[in-house]
Amino acid sequence: MNSPVSTHQSPLADWFDAGWRYHAYSFYLRQQYGARVQRISLDGGMSCPNRDGRVGFEGCIFCDNRSFSPSRRMPQASLATQLEAGIRQVRTRFGCERFVAYLQPSTNTYGSVTQLRELYEQAISRPEIVALSIGTRPDCVPEPVLDLLGEFARRTSLTVEFGLQTMHDRSLTWLRRGHDYGAFLDAIQRARGRGFRLGAHVILGIPRETREDMRATARELARLDLDAVKIHNLYAVRNTPLEELVNRGSVPLWDRLEFVHAAVDFLELLPPRMVVERVGGTAPPEFLVAPRWCRDRPGLLTALRAELLRRDSWQGKLWHS
Numbered sequence: 001m002n003s004p005v006s007t008h009q010s011p012l013a014d015w016f017d018a019g020w021r022y023h024a025y026s027f028y029l030r031q032q033y034g035a036r037v038q039r040i041s042l043d044g045g046m047s048c049p050n051r052d053g054r055v056g057f058e059g060c061i062f063c064d065n066r067s068f069s070p071s072r073r074m075p076q077a078s079l080a081t082q083l084e085a086g087i088r089q090v091r092t093r094f095g096c097e098r099f100v101a102y103l104q105p106s107t108n109t110y111g112s113v114t115q116l117r118e119l120y121e122q123a124i125s126r127p128e129i130v131a132l133s134i135g136t137r138p139d140c141v142p143e144p145v146l147d148l149l150g151e152f153a154r155r156t157s158l159t160v161e162f163g164l165q166t167m168h169d170r171s172l173t174w175l176r177r178g179h180d181y182g183a184f185l186d187a188i189q190r191a192r193g194r195g196f197r198l199g200a201h202v203i204l205g206i207p208r209e210t211r212e213d214m215r216a217t218a219r220e221l222a223r224l225d226l227d228a229v230k231i232h233n234l235y236a237v238r239n240t241p242l243e244e245l246v247n248r249g250s251v252p253l254w255d256r257l258e259f260v261h262a263a264v265d266f267l268e269l270l271p272p273r274m275v276v277e278r279v280g281g282t283a284p285p286e287f288l289v290a291p292r293w294c295r296d297r298p299g300l301l302t303a304l305r306a307e308l309l310r311r312d313s314w315q316g317k318l319w320h321s
């Protein structure tokens, strides 16, 4: 990225000085490790309480785990095999030597402590793995699991990423998440101070949410002072209830500019310290129903930067500590 024009009120942030308008994950990793670091998606073969009947059977309205995660699209292989293949592939493509192991599909804290310990041990077993990211739901972190996560946080840089999506309970119900916002607050409160980073995954463009509703979610993440966030657009993949609604015309999906405007609104309210691990989500062509624009990642990032520059804005411009 080119250096932005320096303005009044600009943040005292190293990422801004380096030409970024938000605290991008790639920048953060480079600062931490002094070199390019890439994430490797791993499938621990876990289940989800919103699928196995403990919370629900049908899953979230948008969920087909195969569309989210490269690891779940491959025939089930051992974690060691996935690591080996992932490292080889990413090393060849990006020439990097350090990696973040990312337990991505399903609920990766949903199991016994013994089972989870073995899973996390395998995920960090290679010397090239410098950090571990664990994706989960806020209603799946009982105390013994939090103790285990704290133990691993003493051995590696650990991020626990909670699927939040939105702070609004009516939207969580529409998404069929099977938990409310209170569950997220409870998880954050119990997880804090255990040595691992706390992240949230949010979705912009949920039907009937206003721009102000989305800004309210951003303010909450800022208030909670999380370490990381992923900001996705709502998109539909095949064989999900959302696909049916989109095909019927009852759920309008945003165009790129609508998402970019809402994403910039969101970024403006986040503290400069918070790492933005991703802006925009997509799925492989064989899974994606709509919108098609989210396949064009460079186009999205260019539009995002253009909007930030047009507003002469940046992450945290409207954040108040």
Ligand code: SF4
Pocket (backbone or CB within 6 Å): 048, 049, 050, 051, 058, 059, 060, 063, 064, 065, 105, 106, 107, 137, 163, 177
């Ligand atoms: S919680 Fe995650 S894995 Fe479970 S149904 Fe929802 S999106 Fe899918």
